[in-house]
Every structure is written in C-alpha cells, then in structure tokens.
Amino acid sequence: MDLDLARQLAIQNDTKILLAVIDGLGGLPHPETARSELEAADTPHLDRLAAESACGLTIPVAHGVTPGSGPGHLALFGYDPLRYTVGRGVLEALGIDFDLQPEDVAARGNFCTLDQQGRIIDRRAGRIATEQTAALCDELRTIELSGAQLFVEPVREHRFVVVLRGDGLSDQLAETDPQREGVPPLEAKALSPEGEATAELVREFVSAARKRLEGRQPANGLMLRGFAKQPQMPCFPEVFSLRAGAIAAYPMYRGLAKLAGMTVLETGSTFEEEIATLQAHWDAFDFLFLHYKAADAAGEDGDFERKMAALEAFDKSLPALQELGADVLMIAGDHSTPALVAGHSWHPVPFLLSSKLSRADDCDAFNERACLRGGFGTFPAVEVMPLAMAHAGRFAKYGA
Amino acid sequence: MDLDLARQLAIQNDTKILLAVIDGLGGLPHPETARSELEAADTPHLDRLAAESACGLTIPVAHGVTPGSGPGHLALFGYDPLRYTVGRGVLEALGIDFDLQPEDVAARGNFCTLDQQGRIIDRRAGRIATEQTAALCDELRTIELSGAQLFVEPVREHRFVVVLRGDGLSDQLAETDPQREGVPPLEAKALSPEGEATAELVREFVSAARKRLEGRQPANGLMLRGFAKQPQMPCFPEVFSLRAGAIAAYPMYRGLAKLAGMTVLETGSTFEEEIATLQAHWDAFDFLFLHYKAADAAGEDGDFERKMAALEAFDKSLPALQELGADVLMIAGDHSTPALVAGHSWHPVPFLLSSKLSRADDCDAFNERACLRGGFGTFPAVEVMPLAMAHAGRFAKYGA
Numbered sequence A, B: 001m002d003l004d005l006a007r008q009l010a011i012q013n014d015t016k017i018l019l020a021v022i023d024g025l026g027g028l029p030h031p032e033t034a035r036s037e038l039e040a041a042d043t044p045h046l047d048r049l050a051a052e053s054a055c056g057l058t059i060p061v062a063h064g065v066t067p068g069s070g071p072g073h074l075a076l077f078g079y080d081p082l083r084y085t086v087g088r089g090v091l092e093a094l095g096i097d098f099d100l101q102p103e104d105v106a107a108r109g110n111f112c113t114l115d116q117q118g119r120i121i122d123r124r125a126g127r128i129a130t131e132q133t134a135a136l137c138d139e140l141r142t143i144e145l146s147g148a149q150l151f152v153e154p155v156r157e158h159r160f161v162v163v164l165r166g167d168g169l170s171d172q173l174a175e176t177d178p179q180r181e182g183v184p185p186l187e188a189k190a191l192s193p194e195g196e197a198t199a200e201l202v203r204e205f206v207s208a209a210r211k212r213l214e215g216r217q218p219a220n221g222l223m224l225r226g227f228a229k230q231p232q233m234p235c236f237p238e239v240f241s242l243r244a245g246a247i248a249a250y251p252m253y254r255g256l257a258k259l260a261g262m263t264v265l266e267t268g269s270t271f272e273e274e275i276a277t278l279q280a281h282w283d284a285f286d287f288l289f290l291h292y293k294a295a296d297a298a299g300e301d302g303d304f305e306r307k308m309a310a311l312e313a314f315d316k317s318l319p320a321l322q323e324l325g326a327d328v329l330m331i332a333g334d335h336s337t338p339a340l341v342a343g344h345s346w347h348p349v350p351f352l353l354s355s356k357l358s359r360a361d362d363c364d365a366f367n368e369r370a371c372l373r374g375g376f377g378t379f380p381a382v383e384v385m386p387l388a389m390a391h392a393g394r395f396a397k398y399g400a
Helices: A003-009 A044-052 A069-076 A088-095 A130-140 A193-213 A251-259 A271-284 A294-300 A304-323 A381-391 B003-009 B044-052 B069-076 B088-095 B130-140 B193-213 B236-240 B251-259 B271-284 B294-300 B304-323 B381-391
Strands: A017-022 A054-059 A105-114 A120-122 A149-154 A159-165 A221-228 A244-247 A287-292 A328-332 A349-354 A377-380 B017-022 B054-059 B105-114 B120-122 B149-154 B159-165 B221-228 B244-247 B287-292 B328-332 B349-354 B378-380
Touching: A003 A381, A017 A069, A017 A304, A017 A381, A044 A304, A044 A328, A044 A349, A054 A381, A069 A251, A069 A381, A088 A105, A088 A159, A088 A221, A088 A251, A105 A193, A130 A149, A130 A159, A130 A193, A159 A193, A193 A221, A244 A251, A244 A271, A271 A287, A271 A304, A294 A304, A304 A328, A328 A381, A349 A381, A377 A381, B003 B236, B003 B381, B017 B069, B017 B304, B017 B381, B044 B304, B044 B328, B044 B349, B054 B381, B069 B251, B069 B381, B088 B105, B088 B159, B088 B221, B088 B251, B105 B193, B130 B149, B130 B159, B130 B193, B159 B193, B193 B221, B236 B244, B244 B251, B244 B271, B271 B287, B271 B304, B294 B304, B304 B328, B328 B381, B349 B381, B378 B381
Parallel strands: A017 A287, A017 A328, A054 A377, A244 A287, B017 B287, B017 B328, B054 B378, B244 B287
Antiparallel strands: A054 A349, A105 A120, A105 A159, A105 A221, A149 A159, A328 A349, B054 B349, B105 B120, B105 B159, B105 B221, B149 B159, B328 B349
C-alpha cells in the first residue's frame, strides 16, 4: 500500500499492535529428514496460536530477491523496500545510537591486516576485540580533515563507523574494500562528479589513518564501504497514527526502527531482557516492534540444530507475549535464513496474525508448509502493516 | 489489468456473461461455532456449483482496505478503485436516476433538527418519511440562485440530493455536516481558490433554505456533504465491447452501473423482480450485472442469522440464474460485511466462475475457507472482468 493512502485511512483508537520479528525465520528442509527447522523444532505454543490465527507467507522484497536486514525490516514496517533504501553506513551509525544529521555521510569500516607490501592478509584483523577497536577509534578520531568534521566510532570486534559532517558532502563513493585478500585496499573514488570533493576527504582520512596504524598488529589497515546519507522516509508514527516503540538488543535493528521514526527503548542483550522492556513499556505505546535475533545467527552459521533450538526458545517465550493481550499479535520474519544456505535467502517467510477479527483458515501449525494453507496466502511483506491496521480497527473505510 | 490493454484485447462473439454480486458476501466465523455465515448457511446449489467451478477470493481494493460500495463495485467492473473515485454526491444523484451532466456538482443532503440556537439536536430529523422529504425538496427547489441552476431531489427518509448546474462550478468544497450534535452546521467553505465561487452559491442556498425551513418540525435544518463532480471514466461497454445491462433494486448500485456506461434496466424492489427483469432482457445483452442486497443489509445490522437466511434465499434463486445458460456465470461480492463487524470489512471475498473453460480445483463448497483452495487463489477484484472475458473467449491473444 502506498503510504499516502495509509496516512489517509489511519485513525486512532485504544487498540495495541505487537509485531514480533524472528530474524531469519524461514528455513529449508533438512536433506535427511525433509523437515525444515520450524517443522523439526518443538514449538507447541506457536503451533497452537497458528491454528487459531490467520496465517500466510510474506515475500520480503520480490520473488527471488534475498533481502539484507534493512529491506527485510522496512517492508515489515510498511515501506516499499525497492523505494526506500538504506545504505550500510547509515544503518551502522544509527545502530550505535550515533546522532546522524541529515547531511552526514556515514561509512562502515573494517580494520584489516596488511602485509609489508600493503596487501590484505586478513580482512577482519583477526576479529580483534571491541575494546581494541575502541582504542584505535580514539586514535583515528583525532585526525583533522580540511573542511569536514570527522567521527570514528567502534561497533563490534573489527567493525567501526566513519561519519563525515560538513557542507556539500556526497555519498556517491565506491567502497575501498576489494572484498578479497592478496590485494591492497582500493583507493576511495567518486561514483559521480558530485562525489569528487568527498572522495578527496576520504583519501585524506585514509592516508592519515594508515600512518597512525602503521606497525600495529593485527589492525594495521582499514577498509570503508557503504557510504551513505540518511534516506528521506515518511515517519511511521505519523503515517499510521501510532505511538510506536522498538525493542531490539542488536544495534542495526534499533537503527532501522529509529530511521522509521519509532521510539527506540533501552534494553539488555538477551531476549528475556527485551521482553522485560516490552512489559515495562506496554502501556505507553500503541505499536511495539520486538526483535529476536538468535534464529538468524544460527541460520547464518549453517547450524540447523541451533536454529531449531533458537526457535524453541522463542516458543517458550510466546506465552509471555500473549499475556500482554495485544489486539493484534503478529509473528513475522524479515527474511528466511535457512541453515542449508548458511545465509539469507529469498524464500517466503511464515507469518501469523492473531486478532478477534482473524478469519479461520486451514493452517494448523507454524511452519513453511502449513502456512501455505493460511488465509493470507503468499503476499508482500509490505502489506503486513495495512493488515495489522485493519485488524486493529485503525483504518477507516475507503470511498463512499 | 489496465483498461487500455482490455480495450486492445477485447473481441466480440455471441457468448453471454452474468455477474451476480452478493453485496457484503464475505463473513467471519461466529465466535461460538467457528463457522462463518456462508459456512453455517444451507446453500446446496452454491456448494454444488463451486465444486464444479473455478473459485478463489477477491481483494476488493488492497490488503487491509475496507471498501465503500463504490470502490467495491468499480473493481468488479474492471476499474482500479484507487484510480477511479466516485464522490458521495455523485453516487446519490445517479442512484435516484438523476440525469447528471459532466459539469454538475452534486452533494448529499441530510435534513436535521436544530434547537433555537441553531445547534443540531438530531442529525437525521427523526428519520422523517420519504414523502415529507419529497415535500420539503419541492419547496427548496424553488429557491433561485444567482448564476446557477438548482436541483433538490429526495432520496430516502431524511436524505436528499442537491445539484448545482452552471459554468465554472467546482467540487472543491468542505462538508457542512459537523458529524456530531450540539453544534450548528458548518458554513460552506472552499477547499481551494477554485471552489470559492461555488462555496458562495452553496452559502446562498443554505441561507435561503434555512428561511424556508424555519419553524418546521422536525426538519428545520440541513447539512451537505460529499460535494462531487462525475469522475472521468472509460465506458465499460466500449472498453470490453459488450452490450452491458445492469439490474439493481437499490439506487446506488444503479448509479454505479450508469457511471460505467451500462444500460440500467427498470426493475422492482425484490430479488424475484430483479430475476424476472434479467430473464426478460437476457437476449438483448452480452453482459448482465445483477445485484443482491439482502446479505449486506443483514451483515450491517450485525445479524448473523439473517445474513445466513439472506444467503440461503440467494441460493434458492441460483437454479433460475443457471437456467439462463450463461457462458460465464460469476458469483462475486463487492466486499465482506461480517455480522461480527456489523459493517463492511477488508477481508477477501469468495468468488466463483463457472464456464466450460474453468480449470478444476480443490474447492468443494462456496465459503471463505473452501475458496482458499480455489484455483484463482486470492487475487485483486479488478481482475474479475479480464478473467470473465477470457473464459468467454472474448479476449484475443496477446502478442504474436
């Protein structure tokens, strides 16, 4: 649905909507058992809720398109992921609660190990500890650039964020990460004439940084990618007339919610802490987004058993979510992360919506196969929010 | 499908298409029985026909969007309801067979009761009888406006239609109905500069009307809303190369068919009379639209049992429709009107298409759950006409 139509239809009432996102939810059948992670896992609460709810499968972006975390979440928030694109640098910056300004250019940085000829021999600098990265960032932050303010902030392990602030900056820059070892990092280059001045600033920064890092081990080099400015996006709470809160232990998902204009709540690093945060803030919001990371992490590692366990752990927490008594409770995924793929995939993602106004269907369990019998069918993830609004009685009638 | 493509593909032959629209067809499960109105109703003819036909569910406008009667019908006629929008005033005017001209501005009027301070105390003037409204319209019709011709026509109970005819009129006017009691009707105001002159005419009319109504009880005031001109719409008979007739007992549905350029046939107020009209005019048309209102009316009243009865009454008439021998017989709904909601809803609507060229599917009954197993799946209502044309052999091959 076009967000202008959503804005036009949205009305306020006292209902509550809970969107629980199991990251990387969808899977693929294990070659030996022909059962997917969800089918093999023991998830009695999810299965029972699915039998009582309206189910289906979401297509995150388009048929055959494997989404990154950005598009997968934006679609669930109602944004057409082909229209609203978020650069990696922006995601990383927002994810560490960096106060990004509209004209800032952000990039994701990786420390790496270079040999004496300046060729990359480890693209992750041995995954150095976050504390080491923080110390290196302290050092690099003191570099002075001609005509732009510089921020260098640690993320996790070897990862950091570089932000340039100044007049007339552009994100039309190619990455300096060659995406392989045995060659030197690439020189920063503009992708269009308007990127030239910013490319020069980045070359200036990289050159100074290389001098500061010289002789250090293992992090004696750096690579930058995902140069990006904040996209211009409609504000979720304004479009849907919802007081919207977001709860996510991982930085990137907090960043996505912040980009959409949601209130990002302080929480801990475990799902139990996330749920405690949810309970504590339940009354203050109309809509809450709750993010569960463990399923994706296990899928990314190609660990079928651990992904099963992650799904079972979520299932154990489901009664606590149900007890909150949301008028619309949705269990969704941003994309599939089948252990068989050991990465994101394009496969449609199981979806469940529980409300008083859910229509009965023949889906009696929460997995890829059963959800094919769901009443929503296989539909675009971008329609999740319109369906949530309708089931919450928050959309007015269209036309006379 | 874009109507330009439909126009390009349409060819003529001697087949006949019957589109029977059960208004408000779709429902929701009864909380006690978990069966919807269609599932609970005894509809042997519909079930048998569904088993022999290709079925599915239509999405009237978009996921989560509850349509008014206008968008719901326009979609079934092949018009994108987000592109072609019909204002309330136009619908009401067409529905009483008013001969609306392209530049006319129409508004829906309500008589109301005002207290001595001019504040609304009954927004429907006690739902006065249609005859009383007709007499009041006779009176108001004699008001003379400077620079525009005035029409005031009764609809039903306290409802009437005002039409202004003249040069340079605009429908850019805000409603004068404050949508609540205890306050006076609003003054007519333009929504844009081009609406100023028309707003002045409306204020002139309202002022004169107030004087004529003064002292009358209960209808001593009036409110106007839905100021609208006719939308510019392609002509259905021309787009699809079909001689198209419409049979509807209720004014609004006749109005919608007229807007699409169909020939609206005189008929009686009962479904039996509608069917008699259908039989009498069968030979003269290639396409006939037949409207059945009772299911929606019962759903709007939240009366599950009466909606069941209305569906059963339709079922009893189905053999008479089948006997006509249409090459393509469709049973569709403009939207869902679940008794549980006591109003329109966004839920997809059962759909059935019977023809020699229907492909078999696993749908063995005509209800929301069974139609999920239908061969058409869940699809936009705007595709109903293209499917009808194809099954009637009235669409040429696309491309060499």
